[in-house]
Amino acid sequence: xxxxxxxxxxxxxxxxxxxxxxxxxxxxxxxxxxxxxxxxxxxxxxxxxxxxxxxxxxxxxxxxxxxxxxxxxxxxxxxxxxxxxxxxxxxxxxxxxxxxxxxxxxxxxxxxxxxxxxxxxxxx
Numbered sequence: 001x002x003x004x005x006x007x008x009x010x011x012x013x014x015x016x017x018x019x020x021x022x023x024x025x026x027x028x029x030x031x032x033x034x035x036x037x038x039x040x041x042x043x044x045x046x047x048x049x050x051x052x053x054x055x056x057x058x059x060x061x062x063x064x065x066x067x068x069x070x071x072x073x074x075x076x077x078x079x080x081x082x083x084x085x086x087x088x089x090x091x092x093x094x095x096x097x098x099x100x101x102x103x104x105x106x107x108x109x110x111x112x113x114x115x116x117x118x119x120x121x122x123x124x
Contacts, residue, residue, distance in 0.1 A: 006072040008102050014043045014073060016051075016105045021121040023050050025057075025112050028084045032117065033057040036124060039105055043073070050119060051109035054095075062110075067091045075100045085116065092116040 008014035019040045025033040035056035040048045062080035069077045074096050082089030095110045096103070112119060 003070055003076075004072045005100060008043075008073055012044050012073065014041065014103060016041050016103060019050060019121070020124070022124050023052060024120050024122065025052065026118040026120075027061070027082050027089070027116075030061070030084060031058070032061050032082065033110070033112070039109060041103070041106060041111075047114075049111050050121075051106045051111050054108050054110055057110050062093055065091055069094075071096075073100070074103050074106070080110070082116070088116050 006012065016039050019038040022036050023033070023038040024031060033052045033056055035052050037053050037056065039051040041051055042048045061082060061084060063083055065079045065081050067079040071077060075098060077094050077096055079091040080093040080095070082092045092113050093110050096106055099106050
């Protein structure tokens with residue numbers, strides 16, 4: 001079955017910009033990610049999401065899950081859990097490993113649900 005692919009446009013704009021701040025993600029007092037190379041993805045009327053390069057994430061703190069979702073604008077989405085915070089950490093991290101061309105910049109990046117982690121932005 002073919003999945004629908006939608007292009008961002010006036011009715012559903014998506015922008016991706018480098019975040020000039022240092023972005024730090026912590027869980028239970030432990031730093032999970034620390035980067036000066038985050039990308040801010042803004043989609044329609046949703047709050048901006050920080051996508052952090054995989055190389056700047058402590059992948060040993062993440063556990064791949066079988067949970068998958070699909071976005072017609074970005075593609076297939078895979079998830080990770082954060083074992084350090086138990087049930088709240090289940091599927092708390094997501095990634096588009098082969099995103100659609102319109103959002104190709106987020107390939108190799110991870111995003112964290114902000115209500116499950118402490119995410120801070122520090123001006124550099």
